[in-house]
Amino acid sequence: xxxxxxxxREIECKIVYYGPGRSGKTTNLEYIFKAFxxxxxxxxxxxDTEGDRTLFFDFLPFGxxxxxxxxxxxQLYTVPGQVQYSSTRKLVLKGVDGVVFxxxxxxxxxKKNMLSLKDLExxxxxxGISIFKIPLVVQFNKRDLAGQGIPLMSIADMERDLxxxxxxxxxxxxxxxxxxxxxxxxECLKLTLQSIQRQFKWAE
Amino acid sequence: xxxxxxxxxxxDFLSLGDILQLLGSNxxxxxxxxxxxxxxxxxxxxxxxxxPANASTGSLTGLEALNSLFGxxxxxxxxxxxxxxxxxxxxxxRMEILLDGLRMLDDGEIEKIGPVSVSxxxxxxxxxxxxxxxxxxxxxYSYVVDEESFxxxxxxxxxxxxxxxxxxVLEGVINVVKETSRGPLSLLRLGAGAFIGSxxxxxxxxxxxxxxxxxxxxxxxGVLDSQRLFTEYSGVSxxxxxxx
Numbered sequence: 001x002x003x004x005x006x007x008x009r010e011i012e013c014k015i016v017y018y019g020p021g022r023s024g025k026t027t028n029l030e031y032i033f034k035a036f037x038x039x040x041x042x043x044x045x046x047x048d049t050e051g052d053r054t055l056f057f058d059f060l061p062f063g064x065x066x067x068x069x070x071x072x073x074x075q076l077y078t079v080p081g082q083v084q085y086s087s088t089r090k091l092v093l094k095g096v097d098g099v100v101f102x103x104x105x106x107x108x109x110x111k112k113n114m115l116s117l118k119d120l121e122x123x124x125x126x127x128g129i130s131i132f133k134i135p136l137v138v139q140f141n142k143r144d145l146a147g148q149g150i151p152l153m154s155i156a157d158m159e160r161d162l163x164x165x166x167x168x169x170x171x172x173x174x175x176x177x178x179x180x181x182x183x184x185x186x187e188c189l190k191l192t193l194q195s196i197q198r199q200f201k202w203a204e
Numbered sequence: 205x206x207x208x209x210x211x212x213x214x215x216d217f218l219s220l221g222d223i224l225q226l227l228g229s230n231x232x233x234x235x236x237x238x239x240x241x242x243x244x245x246x247x248x249x250x251x252x253x254x255x256p257a258n259a260s261t262g263s264l265t266g267l268e269a270l271n272s273l274f275g276x277x278x279x280x281x282x283x284x285x286x287x288x289x290x291x292x293x294x295x296x297x298r299m300e301i302l303l304d305g306l307r308m309l310d311d312g313e314i315e316k317i318g319p320v321s322v323s324x325x326x327x328x329x330x331x332x333x334x335x336x337x338x339x340x341x342x343x344x345y346s347y348v349v350d351e352e353s354f355x356x357x358x359x360x361x362x363x364x365x366x367x368x369x370x371x372x373v374l375e376g377v378i379n380v381v382k383e384t385s386r387g388p389l390s391l392l393r394l395g396a397g398a399f400i401g402s403x404x405x406x407x408x409x410x411x412x413x414x415x416x417x418x419x420x421x422x423x424x425x426g427v428l429d430s431q432r433l434f435t436e437y438s439g440v441s442x443x444x445x446x447x448x
Contacts (some may be wrong), residue, residue, distance in 0.1 A: 003229060005229065009230075012229070020357070021357060022243050042254075042297070043297070045297060045299050045300040045303060047300070047303045047304050048306050048307070049307050049310075049311075050311065050420070050421065051356050051421065054303050054307065056299050056300075056303060070309070081355075082309065082357065082419060082420065083379055083381060083388060083390060084354070084379065084420070085306075085307070085310045086310060087221070087274075087309050088303065088306045088307055088310055091221045091222075091225075091302060091306055092302070092303075094222075111364040112357065131303075154282050157220065158366050169239065
């Protein structure tokens with residue numbers, strides 16, 4: 001749910017990176033933080049949640065224009081998937097405007113990807129959000145490992161596993177190298193902002 | 205003091221995290237006062253231009269006090285707008301305070317203060333209980349016939365499924381989770397030496413698991429020799445069986 005700050009003439013929205021443990025969510029955000037430094041406002045908050053760290057920072061995408069004369073500020077988060085972090089997940093997912101699902105291309109993580117996606121659907125449902133309606137992009141991460149002889153799932157298989165019903169934009173990536181990270185975020189931003197514009201249009 | 209109360213409510217509608225975010229994005233200055241019927245002294249959070257500057261509870265001050273307030277799951281709050289004269293002891297950014305505080309709450313490092321309920325009918329917030337880690341007695345390897353490894357998030361046993369064997373946790377931590385109408389409710393966290401499964405699993409064939417067991421981090425479990433356990437169980441006296 002995008003927040004409109006009339007004092008600062010700013011629209012604040014939230015994009016969350018979700019996915020199974022160690023799929024590369026934090027790597028994605030760390031890359032964005034470094035590579036797009038001039039778009040970042042303030043410091044990166046890093047919390048030592050067990051398994052996956054929770055990351056947060058403010059991102060100001062310029063060059064995308066204003067919505068209703070207001071600048072857009074994006075809060076980027078990763079959220080830990082472990083069962084115990086329900087309060088953290090609640091704070092982060094409540095009012096989320098866009099999601100990037102980072103899937104692990106390793107064959108051994110196939111089931112984990114699907115369970116995590118199911119989890120996301122469940123968590124969103126608890127806040128009255130349908131996974132079919134929210135701006136969502138799926139990233140197939142760790143593609144670079146193919147060159148190291150580690151068994152990866154094919155893009156076709158991953159599309160079938162994860163995107164058969166959702167039919168959202170997907171991107172191949174190697175977050176550790178930075179490949180595909182920017183493209184994934186850009187598409188998610190685009191979809192999120194389009195959704196926000198629609199919401200404000202209805203309010204007219 | 206004469207400061208005006210501009211916002212008041214109940215923690216089961218908006219949590220402390222929600223209120224701090226609200227006051228934060230509003231850039232408010234003033235004092236948040238929180239009362240809980242489970243605590244004698246009220247808690248205070250002093251906010252300057254949206255950022256928590258100081259806090260106090262009966263025995264704590266500063267960030268420690270603020271963190272402990274995340275554990276107050278039930279209570280009423282009032283925000284009085286006005287100048288804050290207390291010293292600025294808290295310097296962390298608002299988001300870091302919130303995310304770290306909730307992490308500590310989820311990890312069980314902050315004591316939850318409120319009613320404790322496990323049954324579905326009373327569970328109004330659907331929150332997970334504060335779980336201490338329970339370790340079992342020393343593992344007697346003579347009973348372990350096989351070892352299995354699980355990684356983080358794996359389901360070791362699933363509620364409703366049938367399983368006739370008993371495991372003992374060799375390494376790592378497991379979470380015993382039951383499905384409720386509000387989602388999964390964690391019942392127990394078990395560590396090394398604790399057992400998964402019960403005497404019922406080898407007495408009656410095909411009993412359904414009463415809860416799911418999930419791995420937290422990497423876990424090694426040992427499969428116990430149910431046959432041998434059953435033989436030993438049949439050999440003990442009736443009184444002893446009544447105890448088990």
